[in-house]
Amino acid sequence: MANLKEIRDRIQSVKNTRKITEAMRLVAAAKVRRAQEQVTATRPFADRLAQVLYGLQSRLRFDEADLPLLKQRELKTVGLLVVSGDRGLCGGYNANVIKRAETRIKELKQAGLSYQLVLVGRKAIQYFQRRDQPIAKTFANLEQIPSASEASQIADELLSLFLSETVDSVELIYTKFVSLISSRPVIQTLLPLDPERIDNTDDEIFRLTSRGGEFQVERQKIEPSTSASLPQDMIFEQDPVQILDALLPLYLNNQLLRALQESAASELAARMTAMNNASDNAKELIKTLTLSYNKARQAAITQEILEVVGGAEAQR
Helix, strand or coil, rough: CCHHHHHHHHHHHHHHHHHHHHHHHHEEEEEEEHHHHHHHHHHHHHHHHHHHHHHHHCCCCHCCCCCCCHHHCCCCCEEEEEEECCCCCCCCCCHHHHHHHHHHHHHHHCCCECCCEEEECCEEEHHHEEEEEEEEEECCCCCCCHHHHHHHHHHHHHHHHHHCCCEEEEEEEEEEECCCCCCEEEEEEECCCHHCCCCCCCEEEEEEEEEEEEEEEEEEECCCCCCCCCCCCCCCCHHHHHHHHHHHHHHHHHHHHHHHHHHHHHHHHHHHHHHHHHHHHHHHHHHHHHHHHHHHHHHHHHHHHHHHHHHHHHHH
């Protein structure tokens, strides 16, 4: 027969664990809101930058501009920027992005290409360091809500690798945010920049809302700006090519910041889902343990009554 004290202790332990998981779920929800506010705050700059680049594109042909960030070289070495998290307890978020990176590495090896890794997040760093992979640079302990300064530091390292011809292209592997219960590891080419995608207006932002007492995330389509083109009579004090050369690194920073924001939102959403599932499992376990406790207690009382009755019969 189960020990009643052990069952009581187990019930109390599960209740304490449920309090922790519920608190972690609420903290993750608050951070998703902060990430949402940051996306909204950085959008005006991104919109204006896209407008200027679109206007420059209408004034000159990007394929005719002799700029280092647009230059296509013979592909020999590929730089892979892998974005993971610093913490666990977020379901399969880290495992999925690492698996996608491994798949890409196998594809490069089969094509006879070499590669260099730039890793963001302790989980990816620990994983690839244990496997003696070629790692060019690592970034750990970043803020859970990505900042422009952190994106700039990572972009500077990528530019250094690309401009020094250590790598001939840079690919970004990160987790695209879809919803609270869905995210998808994707690959995006960062360098060399693709002129065809400079004026891409297929953009979205996410919004955390609550409905019926439950958190949910809605993606909102961003309408393209109607004032994207520059006036035809505008006179540039500098050569448009020089202006473009100065703006392309800013565009790269913006793309990288957006990817970090998507990854952070995916990690927080995965943690919310994992902690919610853990809280639900703890609730069910408490019910099961309570039922076991009541059965054991009833059995113990019945046994005591039988012993009392048996002792009384023996004294007659």
